[in-house]
Amino acid sequence: MTPEPSLTGMPASGWRQYEIEQRLHELLASDPPLHTGWPDTLWPVLPDKALSASRAAMSQFAHLNGFVKPSGLDVIEAELLAMVRDHLGVPEDGATTLTVGGTESNFLAVKGALFKARENGGVTGQPNMVIPETAHPSFDKASEELGIDVRRIPVGKEFRADPEAMANQIDENTVLLVASTPNYTHGTLDPVEDLAALAQTHDLWFHIDACVGGCLLPALKRVAGESSTTPFDYPGVTSVSADLHKFGFTPTGISTLSVNSSELIRHHSFSIDVASSWPFRPYRRTGFTGSRSGAVLAGAWATLVALGQDGYEQIAQEIVSGADIFAKGLSTIDGFELVAPHESGIIVFTSTDPQCQIERVANVLERNGWPAMLAVSPPRLQFLLSPLPPHYYEQFVEAIRVAANEVRTGVAIDGAELTTYGA
Numbered sequence: 001m002t003p004e005p006s007l008t009g010m011p012a013s014g015w016r017q018y019e020i021e022q023r024l025h026e027l028l029a030s031d032p033p034l035h036t037g038w039p040d041t042l043w044p045v046l047p048d049k050a051l052s053a054s055r056a057a058m059s060q061f062a063h064l065n066g067f068v069k070p071s072g073l074d075v076i077e078a079e080l081l082a083m084v085r086d087h088l089g090v091p092e093d094g095a096t097t098l099t100v101g102g103t104e105s106n107f108l109a110v111k112g113a114l115f116k117a118r119e120n121g122g123v124t125g126q127p128n129m130v131i132p133e134t135a136h137p138s139f140d141k142a143s144e145e146l147g148i149d150v151r152r153i154p155v156g157k158e159f160r161a162d163p164e165a166m167a168n169q170i171d172e173n174t175v176l177l178v179a180s181t182p183n184y185t186h187g188t189l190d191p192v193e194d195l196a197a198l199a200q201t202h203d204l205w206f207h208i209d210a211c212v213g214g215c216l217l218p219a220l221k222r223v224a225g226e227s228s229t230t231p232f233d234y235p236g237v238t239s240v241s242a243d244l245h246k247f248g249f250t251p252t253g254i255s256t257l258s259v260n261s262s263e264l265i266r267h268h269s270f271s272i273d274v275a276s277s278w279p280f281r282p283y284r285r286t287g288f289t290g291s292r293s294g295a296v297l298a299g300a301w302a303t304l305v306a307l308g309q310d311g312y313e314q315i316a317q318e319i320v321s322g323a324d325i326f327a328k329g330l331s332t333i334d335g336f337e338l339v340a341p342h343e344s345g346i347i348v349f350t351s352t353d354p355q356c357q358i359e360r361v362a363n364v365l366e367r368n369g370w371p372a373m374l375a376v377s378p379p380r381l382q383f384l385l386s387p388l389p390p391h392y393y394e395q396f397v398e399a400i401r402v403a404a405n406e407v408r409t410g411v412a413i414d415g416a417e418l419t420t421y422g423a
């Protein structure tokens with residue numbers, strides 16, 4: 001049961017350490033354990049190695065601020081950037097900026113596209129961006145802040161972006177084209193190569209939102225024996241956002257935006273000199289935020305070096321095996337099927353049996369303590385795969401079988417409510 005908040009203001013006298021720990025323990029205990037949890041609906045479960053390395057690093061760097069970096073953090077940031085650039089194939093002349101999350105990374109890409117188009121004198125009317133309907137709402141958020149129209153275009157087969165339909169919506173005021181690898185809604189990869197070519201034809205900024213897949217896809221490709229293409233291998237890709245705090249398994253609060261040319265960085269940098277207005281010192285910052293947690297930087301660095309390429313490959317292998325076990329198991333339950341192929345750590349499934357609506361299955365699963373992230377269009381359940389031993393997935397399938405039987409034979413089970421995603 002979720003505990004109730006008990007403080008209504010600052011305590012009159014400070015708590016003892018054991019009281020703090022006791023309370024924190026109580027609050028944590030109301031959630032499923034992080035590292036031994038079930039397959040999750042929101043974030044992947046952390047491998048033990050990543051958890052212990054990042055915790056140790058974070059406690060050492062707890063109070064450092066990455067805004068005015070002490071030299072040790074400077075090295076950490078430089079090495080982190082080098083690892084990310086290598087991972088994503090950022091060109092020599094490109095640049096990578098650390099951000100606090102995917103929303104900031106996507107915001108900076110939208111801002112870059114708008115400012116570059118303005119600079120080129122290319123926007124005479126109301127600017128717009130053309131994005132697949134499956135793209136993350138962070139693009140709408142950025143558009144609201146920056147005054148750009150959003151054209152969400154229906155997707156095609158397997159919920160992938162439809163380049164032809166997107167091409168039809170491009171006009172002289174379009175400043176940005178977006179693809180997701182993968183989209184969060186269905187877990188499939190948009191056709192990046194075709195969209196990159198389309199962007200080149202129209203001389204548009206093309207952004208790949210790889211917030212979910214950026215860290216995992218290279219390892220998934222390697223374990224599948226495929227040649228390791230990186231997002232920047234396609235000419236026409238201008239920028240890529242990749243979160244470390246999703247399938248990079250780092251602590252929350254860190255993502256990246258990479259651009260194919262370092263001269264584009266000026267569009268998401270801000271500076272003010274002494275003469276203009278601020279009576280202190282010249283100010284310069286790349287990205288949107290000011291202060292940045294040194295603990296998160298150090299925790300992310302420690303996670304990446306603790307896992308290494310082989311660690312990510314092992315995770316990728318476990319995720320692929322988990323997906324296989326899950327898909328095979330699901331196919332043995334009457335009326336159940338995957339909604340889209342598994343490609344990137346996200347699995348979506350549904351029931352086609354009218355006697356066993358997925359909304360009602362979700363309700364029973366949730367009641368029984370299983371993850372059940374209900375989504376619409378079409379109705380389905382979505383969850384993120386984690387590097388967990390096979391028996392977790394086997395038990396999850398059995399839980400779905402039990403829930404399906406209960407719905408088919410149950411007297412009155414309501415459908416789960418479609419609650420807001422985020423708060």
Ligand SMILES: Cc1ncc(COP(=O)(O)O)c(C=O)c1O
Binds near residue numbers: 180183184
């Ligand atoms: C595809 C995609 N892009 C961007 C984001 C936003 O990331 P964040 O929550 O780190 O701001 C998400 C979050 O789930 C996402 O799935």
